[in-house]
Amino acid sequence: MNEEKTIWRGSSSAVLYAGFYFLCGSAFILCLAAAIYLGIHYGLTSALVCVGVSLLPLIAGLVRWLVNQSCVYELTSQRIRISSGIFSKTSQEVELYRIKDMTMVQPFLQRFFKCGNLVLATNDASTPTVAIEAVPEIEKLRDELRNAVETCRDQKRVRLNELE
Numbered sequence: 001m002n003e004e005k006t007i008w009r010g011s012s013s014a015v016l017y018a019g020f021y022f023l024c025g026s027a028f029i030l031c032l033a034a035a036i037y038l039g040i041h042y043g044l045t046s047a048l049v050c051v052g053v054s055l056l057p058l059i060a061g062l063v064r065w066l067v068n069q070s071c072v073y074e075l076t077s078q079r080i081r082i083s084s085g086i087f088s089k090t091s092q093e094v095e096l097y098r099i100k101d102m103t104m105v106q107p108f109l110q111r112f113f114k115c116g117n118l119v120l121a122t123n124d125a126s127t128p129t130v131a132i133e134a135v136p137e138i139e140k141l142r143d144e145l146r147n148a149v150e151t152c153r154d155q156k157r158v159r160l161n162e163l164e
Helices: 014-042 044-070 108-112 138-156
Strands: 006-011 072-076 079-084 090-095 099-105 115-122 129-136
Touching (some): 006 044, 006 129, 006 138, 014 044, 014 129, 072 138, 079 129, 099 138, 108 115, 115 138
Antiparallel strands (some): 006 072, 072 079, 079 090, 099 115
């Protein structure tokens, strides 16, 4: 068999959680505005409490960003690997020859930023569907994945039964 080679590697775009980041930023600004108001009218202690509270949405946004960046998709010549987790890692693998069908979905906001999702239907018992979310240049990835699946099936001499 041929040696396994990485074809593509990436993670989801931050646009996937744009609404959450917007809410965190808005909450931060509102808390800072409240801190200024309270500082002027009620003293420094109230203002410091609001400044402390204003850090919570920033921390929430940072944690969501770290979780998003820790999810890494890797397409190789033989399988798809998905690893996620900040402190504890979880890895999932699907052999390419097990992929039955793929669907490309581009929600409006992701399409605006030239991103999209690939939803893969597989005949793997443990992972019947695999979602690759909010990756840039989704059409290119879809075509690379399709070619890799066909090449892998040819090398392993595997064909899916269409009547399954």
